[in-house]
Amino acid sequence: MNICLSTRLPFCIRISVQKPTSSAAIFRQGTRRRCFANEVRPAQCDETTDVLIVGSGGAGLSAALRAHSHGLNPLIIEKLSKVGGTTAYSGGCLWIPGNHVSKAAGVKDNLEDALGYLNKLIGDVGPASSMERRVAYLENGPKLVSFLENQGFVWNSCTMYPDYHPDIPGGMAGGRSIDTGVFDLRKLGKWQQHLLSNPDMPTIPMQADEAGLLTLFRTSPEAFWNLVRFAISRIILPRLLGKQPCTMGKGLAAQLLHLNIQRETKIYRDTSLVSLLEENGSVIGAVVNRDGQEISIRARRGVLLTAGGFARNREMRQKYQQKEVNSDWSLVAPGDTGDAVRAGMEIGAATALMEDSWWTPIFKHPESEIGTFCLAERSLPHSILVDSSGQRFTNEAESYNDLGHNQFARHAKVDAVPAWMIADSTFRKKYFFAGLPPGNTPQKAISSGFIKKADSVEELARRINVNPKGLLSTVERFNQMARTGIDEDFGRGSNAYENFYGDPLVKPNPNLGPIEKPPFYAARLYPGDIGTKGGLLTDEYARVVHQNGKPIPGLYAAGNTTASVMGHRYPGAGGTLGPAFTFAYIAVNHIFEKSSR
Structure with a gap:
């Protein structure tokens, strides 16, 4: 039985679906399932929620927090048995120009320079990185950072970490990247065992802009003693106090998970996306596989895909990328197999940048x-x-x-x-x-x-x-x-x-x-x-765009499920997670505003 985060009894009972009466069976049409208003009533869906979030990485976890803040009920489904996605495998940075955390640390930045930097760096790569999407990202990134801090998230400013192209006009020698503050894993309680962990990621609780110096401990006595002081203050003393300090991607995912635990967010683990449900041209939910049973979940307000890309899908990589690419060389989480990208494509979603990573x-x-x-x-x-x-x-x-x-x-x-x-x-x-x-x-x-x-x-x-x-x-x-x-x-x-x-x-x-x-x-x-860069085409509101150029009502996406706003380039540490979190934030805001009209 999967355990959900809610302590309310009705939400902690595993859904039991009998095959003869499963609405998922009613929805079947070949390899696709649909939910038509004139055939199936909403009550016949196995479960109903306000916002269905596919994927439990940082984008999905932060989107759930934003949904709660709007009074919406989110449900997260995760393919793996553990939560955190590729976020938990990452360095844990977000590249967010103009964020207040860095400004408080003395960093002088403005969005005009950041936009100039992106424009020069990325160039024209089509609608995936349209001017509207670039502006939406830059304007909402700082809002996302403030929102999460207001929810209780603790940030750290990587003031010394430079942009990857600081010599380009608008580039900076440090301060646009932020990461998680040191988080005590003990706060997760029993959920610590359900947090994904990268077996090859260093367990030292260091911040992103400390890594370069700490690796030089053999270069001088001063560098060695810097490492010793770090070990005492960041590892030995906290553990003597019974803490389990954590940073980087795992710490980022852990802190977001902790905030979701406090809000009793429902998270279904071992639950994979099978297909999207449509009604009169709108996406109204999804068919998922939970513990070997296909069930249907209706989303009253919208579906948000944050399930990563297709880096672990050998067939998709061979189809869309150059022949030398090998999925075994990827550093992403094992669940990154393109389920969300495929589901979007099945209902006619446009794609872009599929050849890139x-x-x-x-x-x-x-x-x-x-x-x-x-x-x-x-x-x-x-x-x-x-x-x-x-x-x-x-x-x-x-x-x-x-x-x-x-x-x-x-x-x-x-x-x-x-x-x-x-x-x-x-x-x-x-x-x-x-x-x-x-x-x-x-x-x-x-x-x-x-x-x-x-x-x-x-x-x-x-x-x-x-x-x-x-x-x-x-x-x-x-x-x-x-x-x-x-x-x-x-x-x-x-x-x-x-x-x-x-x-x-x-x-x-x-x-x-x-x-x-x-x-x-x-x-x-x-x-x-560290992930594929191409995926579903989305607009400035994170709405998935159909091949006809129009948004698909009810369907949103963020992160590596989408074609990146960064085009073929990489602006700085956190150039993946920054847009992923931000467009997930934008998506939930649009879901709320649309449903409130």
Whole structure:
């Protein structure tokens, strides 16, 4: 029996549906189910709610809170047995220009600059990122932040975290990203066991803009003692007091879940979307599979799809994306299989940007189910990325989304999937590499083939099947540029974002250092992702748009279920969750306003 959040007895009893009388059986029409006013009365639906929310990630959980604030009754369905979606797997940031949390911390920002930044960064990619949607996002983002704080959510301003393109007009060197304050998991009570957790995400309760510095603990005594002080204040003392401190994506999902617990939100776990119900051209609910039984849920006010994209759906990725893409390289939650996107398409919803994803380079350890996010390593000195010819093909320290695009573009000419990250012993002594702590490269990692090791650059090239002359020539040229501090080929280390993950003790450029001290190391780098970027087309009110160009009444969507307002680009940390939360907020507001007229 699934347990719902409500303590009111009628809402805690599992729905039992007998197949002979199930309204879902009445609705069947081939592979689609419909609910027609002249055939089935609303009372014949198995359950009724005001707003049906598909997906329990951050967008869905925050939408439920907004529904409560409007006096509406929300019901969340979650495909998995645990709550949190890909939000719980993420870094937990929201990119929200002009938010009051950052302004209170001294950040000076305005929406005009942010809009100029987005316009220049994204360009014209069609209706998915229309001017109306960009403006709606920027205007409502700060309102969302204030609303959640008023509900009891505790924010943290990442004042030091730069936009990913701070050199573009309107870009900033820090302050537009926010994340959750430290949350005590004990507050969830019995629901802690039902919270999704990323097995490869660090358990250290650090904020997003602390990560870069904490990973440098082997670079100096001061950096080491910074880590010690952090461990004492953020881990040891809280646990001595009986607390379970949590941050990042898991902390974000946990805090939102806690607020929903307080409001007795109904959440049905192990409940997947089968199809949408229509009545006279409007979406009025959905058929869902709950514990192996198909039941129908009628939504009086609207249906909001926040179930993620199709990153874990191999067939959809092969159909819409380039052949080199592999769903096993994705870092999203296992439930991200495109159910909501498919359901929308079945009733005629338009789609956009289906070929794209939120790309991010990953290391794939043979014993790990999920890849290791390569973030700081490729920005640090004494390392490069090369293709099979042994040549660099991009700025290693650039935004992970841009790196993914550039890796695929290079692969169209030269084998670059996977690429290779090359580092020397100076790098290994001081920095993390492929998830391994500095100074520790287990023999098992080498014997398994995960890490390649050699005493010379030429020998390393042969071991990784890369052109030896090409790699040697690349390393020699890179070393010359590293000593001058200027990357003449790709400009590595030339802006605040790239410097953020560099080593400030390395001069004259914190992102450049020669590769010259043996032994040398290499690891494969794959173009992974943190979700697909294409999906259902929505307008500035988060309404799903039909192929005829008109909104589908009663159907809304947000997050990776939709084609991103960011187009093919990524503005800063939280460029996924920021729009997801904001458009979910916009959707519920529109549902309320529409039904109140």
